[in-house]
Amino acid sequence: MRRITSIADLEALRRKLQEKYRAKKLRIIVCGGTGCRSNRSMEVVEAFKKEIKSLGLENKIDLKVSGCHGFCERGPIVVIHPEQIFYQRVKPEDVPEILERLTRGEVVDRLLYEDPNTGRKIKHVYEIPFYAKQKRIVLSKNGLIDPTSIEDYIATGGYKALAKALQMKPEEIIEEIKRSGLRGRGGAGFPTGKKWEITRMQKSDVKYIVCNCDEGDPGAYMDRSVLEGNPHSVIEGMIIGAYAIGANKGWIYVRYEYPLAVKHATLAVHQARELGLLGENILGSGFSFDIEIVKGAGAFVCGEETALLQSIEGKRPSPRQRPPYPAEKGLFGKPTCINNVKTWANVPYIIERGADWFSSIGTKTSKGTKVFSLVGKVKNSGLVEVPMGITIRELVYDIGGGAPDGKKVKAVQIGGPSGGCIPEELFDLPIDYESLTEVGSMMGSGGVIVMDENTCMVDTAKYFMKFLKDESCGKCVSCREGTQRMYEILSDITEGKASEEDLQLLEELANVVKDASLCGLGQTAPNPVLTTLRYFREEYLAHIREKRCPAGVCKALIKYTIDPEKCTGCDACRINCPVGAITGKPKEPHSIIQEKCIKCGICRDVCKFGAVIVS
């Protein structure tokens, strides 16, 4: 494509691309997000290509591979536009039938989503309860465009906000962002407009901006999905931000372990540069800006802003004292504005539709929407975007569908290792920055893990503590030694070796680590422990006093037995037990030799009759 040098040029190009985009009547979009890809969605794409060609439908059907549609649980997902027919769990073998029906204006019933409550087959995306309660801004184009095509992005209105912003004064942009009420989506929720203003006010000839896509939370994938599914929205947000702040260079810091996100971001930057949306004199405005991609090598602490900056500089990344904040003294000693991926991705929408529109969504202190990765013991695992202020209950039940297999949801962990567990009794809490902090958790970057009656809360606290002690950079004694000691105590509890004094010690340690650590990792490390102690103390006590794990998880405290009433003597467990701990004749009730059993749980997995009991 030819380099464009003015706003008029961009609009002319957009008209041309829109014509092209609308030329074909039907559009088949196959999800190419990581979840669907690992479920063979690329084979589905190949099947479509082949079949469309053999039916000679190349001029009628536009086939696209998009980013994550959100409903990963039901992948591979195929959506057919303009009608928005939603097909789920599509296999390559289904493709000929889909096309054959499509040409006759019919649908394939068996591939539609079935509402588990009513048994009704649902035809359209927007009627599915998982989507109905969402409000998609950041994710709005995720299932709509091909992330490797700048043409798609422009045809669907992309870079319009940039054109508008370049006609505004930098101060006006900052004012607009301030008025919108946008707060950082990386966790702490610092007002974005204010951060931009502080960076702008610094006296320095050189300023930088950084996009934080380190996504250290060990159970979340929203940031990578935004960068994978719609990289240009992040780039557009960054160009607008850079113009407002007065920066000429930006970095996108992505995890090395996210190859698809790295690939799509790299390609998008290249395309934007070719087209003249990055580089010298952008759209004839006189403003110049460029972006470089940096691959992080995977350490949780690298997501902390001061450590991240050192990592970009090629130094061993350990956090440093703030102030000075990066906005004052950041990358290579220059004022640097660092924001989360989703923060940047919100910017074009705010500029285009206005601060008033954005601030009309959400609560008094938390505006707009929030993207969550809703996972764990929940029926509809996936990526969701909801208005701030929605209750946890709506998120977990109305959108998530509750726990699978008729189990009862016990709690959610929001905010990853820095966040906390929130019990079911508090699910009517509206989701905003302040109310989550009040109950001992935090907004975090968007990880939500649902836990059911079979999740042990002590084990969960131990899991996060192990993660944090491994990831502590070791600079402060309180964090390095404190997380290690807390982990040991939690391990002792799960093994039935702890006393009630240990529990007290655990609480004391938690408070010391919180107060004496330098960076957010240490300061928030005790949150999972403190919240589980606050809301699930009786579970801790059961481990300590009765040497019992009520959820049936902690190996040292559980026992596998076979219910002779239910056992049919099918022999499956005996054949599969790795240590020969099961005896019994075919067609007769079996039993487990406790001394031999290593508690691997395989017998319970293979028993089709629910005869293996954990107690």
Add this chain to the structure above:
Amino acid sequence: MTDISEFVDKCIEKHGKFLVPILQDIQERFNYLPEEALREVANRLKIPLVDVYGVATFYKSFSFVPKGRHVITVCLGTACHVRGGRRIVDAISRELKINPGETTPDLNFTLETVYCLGCCALGPVVVIDGKYWGHMTPNKVLSIIRRMREEAKQA
């Protein structure tokens, strides 16, 4: 010039003084960071070898020993953990007699763990030589490994 020093040359040409991308390229090319390569990097960039190690040891994605022919990666992200990821690691460890991060003496298998692969809906997830396996159980993963061993024997 040896293969290694030639490759290091190229990386430095590409990335200048930025250590992490240089190490990432070396890791990608050799599957681990050979000592010779790290010495070469230190020499060429005129920085002490301990500094190169200081950065390299900080990140978990770098390995200092060669990996096996097959790499098995088990997700221990939170979502996979609550769905029983640990049991899968234990089962593989028992079967191959190695701990996570280790390679079998015959260099056939390396066992690794990661945090979240971005497909939590399929949890627990195991990746074997780049292929994703969802909804894993200890038994399913063991039968895959046993099949791979059989195939290795026949080949």
